[in-house]
Amino acid sequence: MSKAFTLIEMMIVLVVLIILAAVSVPLLEPSMANQRLHQGASLLRTEWAAMRLKAMSEGKIYCCRVAFANDTLLIDRVLDVHFTAALSTEQEVDNYRGDAPPSTLEDGGFTGEEEDFILRDPDRATEETGAKRVQLPKGVFFSDAIALPDERAFYYLGLTEDANATDDENTFVSETVANQEVRLGESSGSEGITWSVPIFFFPDGTTSTAAVLLKNERNRCIEVRLRGLTATTTIRDAVSAENYTGELKADTQR
Numbered sequence: 211m212s213k214a215f216t217l218i219e220m221m222i223v224l225v226v227l228i229i230l231a232a233v234s235v236p237l238l239e240p241s242m243a244n245q246r247l248h249q250g251a252s253l254l255r256t257e258w259a260a261m262r263l264k265a266m267s268e269g270k271i272y273c274c275r276v277a278f279a280n281d282t283l284l285i286d287r288v289l290d291v292h293f294t295a296a297l298s299t300e301q302e303v304d305n306y307r308g309d310a311p312p313s314t315l316e317d318g319g320f321t322g323e324e325e326d327f328i329l330r331d332p333d334r335a336t337e338e339t340g341a342k343r344v345q346l347p348k349g350v351f352f353s354d355a356i357a358l359p360d361e362r363a364f365y366y367l368g369l370t371e372d373a374n375a376t377d378d379e380n381t382f383v384s385e386t387v388a389n390q391e392v393r394l395g396e397s398s399g400s401e402g403i404t405w406s407v408p409i410f411f412f413p414d415g416t417t418s419t420a421a422v423l424l425k426n427e428r429n430r431c432i433e434v435r436l437r438g439l440t441a442t443t444t445i446r447d448a449v450s451a452e453n454y455t456g457e458l459k460a461d462t463q464r
Contacts, residue, residue: 240428243349247426247448250350251434254283254422255443257344258411261285262441265411271366273408275332276352276422279464280403283352284332286341288366288410329366329408333399349427354458355406356392357420360438363410367395409436417441423458425451431460 257274265272271288335341346352357363395407409420419438425431432448433456451460 243426243428244430244448246347246350247424247430247432248445250346250424251432251445253344253346254424254434255445257283257285258417258436258441258443261411262415262417265413266415269413271413272411273329273366274411275405275408276355277332277399278352278354278404278406279462281346281351282403283344283346284335284341284405285344286330286332286335286339288329329395331399332397332403332405333401346424350424351426351462351464352406353423353425353431353460353462355409355420355422356458357395357407357409357418358438359391359394360418362412363394363408363418366410367408411441415441421456421458423454423456423460425460425462425464427464433458 261272261274264270273286273288275284275286276282277284330339330341337343393407397405399405406422409418409422411417417436417438420436422434422436423431424434429451430448431451431454433446433454435444435446436442437444446456454460
């Protein structure tokens with residue numbers, strides 16, 4: 211006579227499995243949260259590499275910004291001043307994708323804000339205008355970002371270059387950081403979101419020298435650095451926000 215599990219035995223096994231799962235999940239959560247934090251850093255590195263290749267292959271300038279205390283990375287093309295000077299309205303600039311002023315547009319000066327003349331307002335950058343938004347894994351958000359200023363960054367930000375401007379990664383801990391020049395270009399959006407300084411990707415393969423700090427809801431953070439000359443990305447070890455000793459702000463709360 212063949213033996214089989216009774217309904218009561220199967221229910222007992224099921225209850226035991228449910229209890230084990232209820233006990234195990236909380237124990238695994240810190241490890242899973244740490245894994246998602248590393249996945250966020252890897253995602254940022256992947257997007258940076260893709261943006262650099264896109265800038266090189268198209269011969270255009272791209273930039274990315276991160277939303278503080280948020281999970282959004284914004285990627286957008288920089289509108290070249292030489293090709294947008296003949297555009298006449300903000301809406302036309304937002305929808306413009308070519309490399310020369312469309313012949314259908316009337317001659318006239320640009321009427322938008324000067325900061326929109328080259329860099330699009332993040333709040334108005336959408337998929338319809340050619341921008342791309344990337345979300346970090348669940349529970350991971352951007353805590354801070356800085357970029358060392360150089361001649362090109364000052365130009366595209368519409369600012370006068372500082373005689374002491376540098377793009378040397380080794381000067382992150384310096385008077386430049388103390389003076390907050392590495393935060394030039396931060397902007398507050400209409401929804402209360404603060405967007406970071408733009409990180410530029412140029413057609414010659416170089417980029418801004420920058421650092422971005424990612425954080426999760428368990429108060430652990432990980433720093434991702436981008437070296438401007440070689441576009442090399444370095445992901446540092448994840449640490450608790452209390453033990454973070456870098457130059458970025460680790461106290462951001464979501």
